[in-house]
Amino acid sequence: MPPRIALTTARSLAFRPKSTIPQKRFAPTLLAHPVRAASDDATKKPATTPTSPDIKGPNMDPLPHVTEEQAALDKTMGKTPPDLEQGTPVQEILERDKDAQEKAPEVLKQSINSKSNTGSSINSTSTSNTGSGSSTSPSGSRSFSTTTRRNAETAELVRFQDTRAVGLEYPDAGFGHKFPLPDISKFPKTNNLKKRYDEVVDQVTRSLMRHGKLSLAQKNMDEILDNLRKAPVPSASAGGHTLITNLPYEALPLSPIQYLTAIIDSVAPLVKIRQQKGILGGGASMPVPVPLQRRQRRRAAIQWILAGAENRRETKLAERVSKELIAIAEGRGSAWERRQRVHKMAMSARANVKAALSGPRRRR
Amino acid sequence: MSLSVCADCLSRLRVLNRPKTTYTVPIAATTFPRVSSFHSSSAAAKNNVLVKSKKGVKVIPPKHRGSQSAKMKKKVRERPKPPAIGERRAQRHRIVLSNTNALEVPGMEDWSKENMVDVQNAGHVLGLDGALLDKLRDCKAFKTTQNWSLFRRPATLIRSETIKIGQEMQDINRSQDTKTVRQLITGERASGKSILGLQAMCMAFMNDWLVLNVPEAQEFINNTSSYAPLKQEGTQPQSEQLYIQPHLTQALLTRALHSNEAVLKTLKFNHEFPKHLPLKQGTATLKDLVQLGANDHTFAWPVWQAFWREISEPGAKPRPPVLIVVDGVDHWMGPSKYRSAEYEIVHAHQLTLVRQFLGLFFSKPGESRPFANGGALLFSTTGSNSPAYPTFSLLINQLRARAQNLDASAPEFPLPAPYSKPDAHVLELMSGTGDVELIDLKSLSVAESKGYMEYFVRSGLLRAKITESSLAELRGLSGGGVVGELAKLGRRARL
Numbered sequence: 001m002p003p004r005i006a007l008t009t010a011r012s013l014a015f016r017p018k019s020t021i022p023q024k025r026f027a028p029t030l031l032a033h034p035v036r037a038a039s040d041d042a043t044k045k046p047a048t049t050p051t052s053p054d055i056k057g058p059n060m061d062p063l064p065h066v067t068e069e070q071a072a073l074d075k076t077m078g079k080t081p082p083d084l085e086q087g088t089p090v091q092e093i094l095e096r097d098k099d100a101q102e103k104a105p106e107v108l109k110q111s112i113n114s115k116s117n118t119g120s121s122i123n124s125t126s127t128s129n130t131g132s133g134s135s136t137s138p139s140g141s142r143s144f145s146t147t148t149r150r151n152a153e154t155a156e157l158v159r160f161q162d163t164r165a166v167g168l169e170y171p172d173a174g175f176g177h178k179f180p181l182p183d184i185s186k187f188p189k190t191n192n193l194k195k196r197y198d199e200v201v202d203q204v205t206r207s208l209m210r211h212g213k214l215s216l217a218q219k220n221m222d223e224i225l226d227n228l229r230k231a232p233v234p235s236a237s238a239g240g241h242t243l244i245t246n247l248p249y250e251a252l253p254l255s256p257i258q259y260l261t262a263i264i265d266s267v268a269p270l271v272k273i274r275q276q277k278g279i280l281g282g283g284a285s286m287p288v289p290v291p292l293q294r295r296q297r298r299r300a301a302i303q304w305i306l307a308g309a310e311n312r313r314e315t316k317l318a319e320r321v322s323k324e325l326i327a328i329a330e331g332r333g334s335a336w337e338r339r340q341r342v343h344k345m346a347m348s349a350r351a352n353v354k355a356a357l358s359g360p361r362r363r364r
Numbered sequence: 365m366s367l368s369v370c371a372d373c374l375s376r377l378r379v380l381n382r383p384k385t386t387y388t389v390p391i392a393a394t395t396f397p398r399v400s401s402f403h404s405s406s407a408a409a410k411n412n413v414l415v416k417s418k419k420g421v422k423v424i425p426p427k428h429r430g431s432q433s434a435k436m437k438k439k440v441r442e443r444p445k446p447p448a449i450g451e452r453r454a455q456r457h458r459i460v461l462s463n464t465n466a467l468e469v470p471g472m473e474d475w476s477k478e479n480m481v482d483v484q485n486a487g488h489v490l491g492l493d494g495a496l497l498d499k500l501r502d503c504k505a506f507k508t509t510q511n512w513s514l515f516r517r518p519a520t521l522i523r524s525e526t527i528k529i530g531q532e533m534q535d536i537n538r539s540q541d542t543k544t545v546r547q548l549i550t551g552e553r554a555s556g557k558s559i560l561g562l563q564a565m566c567m568a569f570m571n572d573w574l575v576l577n578v579p580e581a582q583e584f585i586n587n588t589s590s591y592a593p594l595k596q597e598g599t600q601p602q603s604e605q606l607y608i609q610p611h612l613t614q615a616l617l618t619r620a621l622h623s624n625e626a627v628l629k630t631l632k633f634n635h636e637f638p639k640h641l642p643l644k645q646g647t648a649t650l651k652d653l654v655q656l657g658a659n660d661h662t663f664a665w666p667v668w669q670a671f672w673r674e675i676s677e678p679g680a681k682p683r684p685p686v687l688i689v690v691d692g693v694d695h696w697m698g699p700s701k702y703r704s705a706e707y708e709i710v711h712a713h714q715l716t717l718v719r720q721f722l723g724l725f726f727s728k729p730g731e732s733r734p735f736a737n738g739g740a741l742l743f744s745t746t747g748s749n750s751p752a753y754p755t756f757s758l759l760i761n762q763l764r765a766r767a768q769n770l771d772a773s774a775p776e777f778p779l780p781a782p783y784s785k786p787d788a789h790v791l792e793l794m795s796g797t798g799d800v801e802l803i804d805l806k807s808l809s810v811a812e813s814k815g816y817m818e819y820f821v822r823s824g825l826l827r828a829k830i831t832e833s834s835l836a837e838l839r840g841l842s843g844g845g846v847v848g849e850l851a852k853l854g855r856r857a858r859l
Contacts, residue, residue, distance in 0.1 A: 225857050230463045253465040254824045257857050315447050
């Protein structure tokens with residue numbers, strides 16, 4: 001029994017030629033810039049991988065159509081080229097191409113023969129204004145059409161510009177789309193599901209939430225806004241603090257979201273104090289004022305307001321918070337003092353900013 | 365290395381001189397048991413008989429092992445005081461009827477007796493005037509679930525059902541023969557059932573009717589009020605024990621007294637009242653009678669009985685029509701939370717007031733007319749707090765089928781589910797549904813919802829233009845125009 005694995009002999013490999021899959025033929029313009037989706041608008045953003053215009057795919061530079069070839073030939077020879085819109089009849093091609101004439105089907109051969117016979121007979125009987133035998137060639141105007149033609153109206157208009165169909169009945173629709181996408185730039189910001197509530201309202205709601213009960217927090221927020229709506233107009237000059245708002249004070253209660261925003265933005269601190277270690281040395285930390293982003297500033301203000309509301313005596317949470325908000329609007333409330341304290345500390349510690357930036361002090 | 369005995373132990377050691385017979389122990393600690401090999405002081409102190417026998421002198425044993433550190437004083441955490449008794453309830457039930465920030469709606473008409481049933485007012489919001497408000501407040505017609513506190517002054521949307529009820533009330537006013545209208549209002553949550561009852565009360569007050577209101581039917585059955593068995597009268601005992609509710613009767617009389625004071629003052633007695641009531645025969649009016657019950661709950665039940673007889677039985681002196689409004693009637697269609705002396709569950713229909721009102725509403729065909737001068741009974745179900753009583757929902761379904769002209773013998777006519785145990789008390793009511801009309805409150809019409817939303821806009825609550833498309837959107841978001849949901853959208857704050 002021969003060994004199973006023959007190490008010495010060369011193994012015969014089964015050679016499978018590449019299967020010939022019929023490839024779809026696309027117009028070259030379509031494949032030049034491949035697109036992922038019809039909505040991927042090539043006009044708005046540059047192609048991420050620019051390709052050289054010289055590069056051509058295997059099927060991108062086919063031979064021209066017979067008629068086009070003939071037209072080019074006729075042009076160089078100074079003859080009148082055939083009409084490109086109309087196809088060239090097979091008989092005409094056979095007449096030019098002798099090889100093809102031999103390989104043509106029997107039916108066509110017969111028709112050529114009979115035509116030449118009748119043509120000569122006509123020639124002999126007809127008047128002599130057509131002198132040569134080439135008079136059998138068609139005049140170019142036939143009583144029937146040999147090609148299928150597109151609708152006259154659209155044929156004039158529709159063409160592809162890169163990937164976009166230009167000249168369709170629905171002009172802005174992308175390739176493959178009947179209707180264009182809606183213009184969402186005109187939609188309000190709140191149409192987005194995740195941004196349907198106002199920014200400040202959403203932030204306060206999330207701060208009110210306890211134990212993940214968002215729906216309860218939203219209910220409370222609703223009540224707070226209602227309470228703001230019902231509260232009397234805040235007196236402008238009380239406490240020396242003014243609300244930052246472009247609305248008159250009288251209009252604030254009826255637009256509770258602007259009222260809430262004005263209150264929160266007015267008491268929001270500009271900075272926070274960070275106790276930075278390792279600069280002074282000896283385990284002491286250096287207070288450094290740090291600027292806050294808008295959302296951070298609002299967060300600080302909301303936390304102060306909620307802390308102030310905790311100390312109130314009202315029975316309902318919504319009432320505690322709304323009373324605290326109104327107190328702040330009228331210049332009372334502990335949040336104003338806290339803001340002042342932070343700002344004062346920041347003023348006194350502002351010299352530390354540079355020290356904090358330059359890093360820990362070197363010992364000499 | 366430490367010693368295995370301490371100095372104290374060492375001093376107590378005795379050398380036994382007495383020789384033993386078999387063996388000798390040269391050194392033994394005999395006075396105390398060996399507890400520890402280190403030291404024995406505490407063990408000695410424990411067994412010290414001499415110390416213990418001394419009377420009156422307390423010897424504090426030295427603390428050798430107890431903690432020596434100073435005890436910290438426990439900090440008393442300051443708890444915030446809870447709100448005063450009744451404050452939370454008062455806040456829950458507080459009714460605010462105006463918002464001074466809201467804009468005054470220009471050109472809003474008042475709802476009055478003249479334009480009560482004006483068909484042109486359908487879909488319009490009409491204001492309620494001050495005198496009416498006091499009466500409505502006294503009979504507890506306003507509820508916290510209604511959004512009265514958002515607007516400058518109370519106003520209500522006139523819908524087609526309102527006008528229909530108004531026309532029926534006008535018919536009762538005009539007609540010579542006394543007529544009693546019975547209407548059961550159903551509808552989904554926030555569809556305006558309680559408001560419809562309030563509007564009926566408004567119209568009754570405009571026409572100087574007598575109005576009795578039960579704002580919360582649940583109160584009668586949830587065992588939060590006093591109750592007592594009714595003394596059986598007559599020789600043959602009733603099939604089941606009935607119970608009276610003195611405090612609830614007193615509350616009912618109080619509401620009736622304050623809201624109908626002007627009417628009651630003019631009414632004299634038609635019949636004799638019980639002797640034990642401290643009233644002057646002859647000069648006393650019905651107001652004095654009701655006042656007596658409202659002041660003292662022990663008189664409440666006999667006063668109610670006398671009052672009921674006066675308004676329902678015809679007599680020499682004329683009586684105004686009576687409107688009875690009950691909200692949340694489905695709570696009356698099952699077992700109550702009360703227990704009998706045998707600790708058996710008391711059915712809601714064993715409570716006398718409930719029985720009286722329901723008997724009036726679902727009256728049998730042969731029975732006499734309930735009111736001396738006619739009137740209306742408006743019972744509404746609840747949408748959000750409805751108990752699951754299948755027999756009552758069957759009753760409503762039967763009423764609905766009858767409204768669609770479905771015959772009781774038709775196969776589609778709703779019947780109790782086979783093998784189910786329908787509530788016998790409720791089943792008994794079904795024979796008396798002949799005169800009951802069902803008002804199934806659906807959503808507002810387009811014109812009505814437009815009028816309502818425009819009221820929000822004009823009050824400054826809604827910052828939007830009410831166009832055809834925006835109205836369609838609002839109606840779509842509110843379940844096709846459910847009025848309560850529309851109101852929620854109207855006050856939603858959006859930038």
